[in-house]
Amino acid sequence: MPTYKAPVDDVQFLLYDVLHFERYDNLPGFTDASPDVVNAILGEAAKFSEEVLAPLNRVGDLEGCKRHEDGRVTTPKGFKEAYRKLRDGGWLGLSAPAEYGGQGLPATLSACVNEFVISANMAFAMYSGLVQGAVAALLTHGDDTQKQRFVPKMVAGEWAGTMNLTEAHCGTDLGLLRSKAVPQPDGSYKITGTKIFISGGEQDLTDNIIHLVLARIEGAPPGTKGISLFVVPKVSIKPDGMLAGPNGVSCGSIEHKMGIHGNSTCVMNYDGATGWLVGEANRGLNAMFTMMNDARLGVGLQGLALSEVAYQNAVTYAKDRLQGRALTGPKFPDKPADPIIVHPDIRRTLMSIRAFNEAARALVLWIALNGDVAHRSDDAKARQASDDLRGLLTPVVKGVLTDTGFANTVAAQQVFGGHGYIAEHGMEQFVRDARIAMIYEGANGIQGLDLVGRKLGKDGGRAVMAFFAEVQSYIKERVENEALNPYLKPLGQALAHLQQATMWFMQNAIKAPDNAGAGSTDYMHLFGLVALGYMWCRIVEAANAKLANGAGGDADRMNAKLVTGRFFVERMLPETATHLARIQAGATTTMGLPVEAF
Ligand SMILES: Cc1cc2nc3c(=O)[nH]c(=O)nc-3n(C[C@H](O)[C@H](O)[C@H](O)COP(=O)(O)OP(=O)(O)OC[C@H]3O[C@@H](n4cnc5c(N)ncnc54)[C@H](O)[C@@H]3O)c2cc1C
Secondary structure (H helix, E strand, O other): OOOOOOOHHHHHHHHHHHOOHHHHOOOOOOOOOOHHHHHHHHHHHHHHHHHHHHHHHHHHHHHOOEEOOOOOEEOOOOHHHHHHHHHHOOHHHOOOOHHHOOOOOOHHHHHHHHHHHHHHOHHHHHHHHHHHHHHHHHHHHOOHHHHHHHHHHHHOOOEEEEEEOOEOOEOOOHHHOOOEEEEOOOOOEEEEEEEEEEEOOOOOOOOEEEEEEEEEEOOOOOOHHHOEEEEEEOEEEOOOOOEEEEOOEEEEEEOOOOOOOOOOEEEEEEEEEEEEEEOOOOOHHHHHHHHHHHHHHHHHHHHHHHHHHHHHHHHHHHHHOEOOOOOOOOOOOOOOOOEHHHOHHHHHHHHHHHHHHHHHHHHHHHHHHHHHHHHHOOOHHHHHHHHHHHHHHHHHHHHHHHHHHHHHHHHHHHHOOHHHHOHHHOHHHHHHHHHHHHOOOOOHHHHHHHHHHHHOOHHHHHHHHHHHHHHHHHHHOOOOOOOOHHHHHHHHHHHHHHHHHHHHHHHHOOOOHHHHHHHHHHHHHHHHHHHHHHHHHHHHHHHHHHHHOOOHHHHHHHHHHHHHHHHHHHHHOOHHHHHHHHHHOOOOOOOOOOHHHO
16 A cells, blocks of 8 residues: 655745745735644645545545436545545635635645645545636636625535536637537526536535536637636525526536546536626636636646655655665675665666655745735736746646656656556556646647747747746856855756757747747756756755754755755756757658658
């Protein structure tokens, strides 16, 4: 059975020593998040994840969800009770506004908690993750009636939320969407259509499910310009807020799939279901993007969370499994063989995963903190700068953290040899569960295209220029810092590669867009490496400061940061050169063969 221990110490170090969370106490909700409160929240979230959710991970995988003849869907044994605990603990409303029943705490804290919950049980975490995204979309684009009617119950965990975009013929290309909305005299709409692959579309955890559904109002223009967003409850709601009867929404079937068996993936039928327009007509994609952007960051977090739990189990196994002797002579001569952790190739694997995880966690929290500034600051300039950064890095977090997170679950499985391939140790479940994160919320190829095609040029390149300037001035201001130099130099080199790649696109991809398409995945990973390298420099700087001030009981952990960061900049960051070379090779060979040649 795999085990999980939430990395509470690392989160605390990142929040306070690296990101200086306490300096944001001018933002609403931050004064309530005193170190004591934060520590209590992290401690309770760790306990809930380790003791309640992690033991259900295997159960959920083996049992899966079941659709019954009458259309009901039941979740695996124990999920209902665990969801009740999640609800009673107030976890869903941690960072939701107080006026809707939330605690109004920083969303950065929700990101910390979400990592623990996902590591412990990704399939379970998806139910609550979708509620948070749906609440964000309703709060941003819904009218007052919609906010009052739906949000408090969702924040309280009594009702769930889903997002309904995908149809059988329309996945990435939402312009092909066919679901229909017919206006009614009372201002509502009758929604008809079939959505597929809807996560948590039906379940037995909550009394109601609030579906956010993309559909086309009768007579609306074709393509993405004619899509609107609707809120459609599974069970109709009376004016007094009490539940009435069924609303023409049903689950036609559930998918049998590679992983996340504990999460129901549903075909949803809307048969004249009553829904209400959210935001403006024909601007539904724009509104849905609020939910999708939150969800993309949440999916990036899934990549990190699975990489972390897979790493922890690989370390335990590597210390225990006896095979062969260390190249430099036996390290445990009293044993029949040394544990495999003495072998450099096993260390290379473990260090690669660890060096990614620790920087990826910093990146996620840095972006979450910028999300709080973007939403809560009263300084318009600060709001814009944070929003720019968050928008720019959303496809990077989604694409890079899930590509690498999946690769890391495979690498961690490799540490187990054949024992990783069989089910007993749980490693193959991590691989299967992690795989979906590269696909949904926009397949990762689309994240690269979003970065290169939309985010780079947005507002005349304001966001990317600001990112370059931030990293550049960080390096420049610390050139005299000898302890940091071994980290800053490789970061400077990697940043130069990123800037060259950006320039290459500007010169070669505007007239020949295939050059952008052929290089976009490499560019996304090149960007990710620079962002992670920047995080490592900040982590190492903080670790050095802590050591200089007498790190006490933390000295070993801080020294380990210096080594792990060095591993990253020496052995992982140089991959930026390969990405740059691939980008500069352009699309000639990628697109060189005619379709018939395949
Ligand atoms: C388990 C699971 C849960 C899901 N949950 C939800 C949910 O809750 N709500 C929801 O609405 N959807 C959900 N989805 C759907 C998911 O978001 C889509 O599967 C995904 O967006 C890709 O769409 P598609 O499968 O139709 O692939 P396609 O769009 O057919 O894409 C196939 C491949 O082609 C590539 N591609 C497509 N267009 C382009 C292009 N223009 N340029 C370059 N490459 C391109 C893609 O990157 C992909 O690799 C879920 C899917 C699964 C499997």
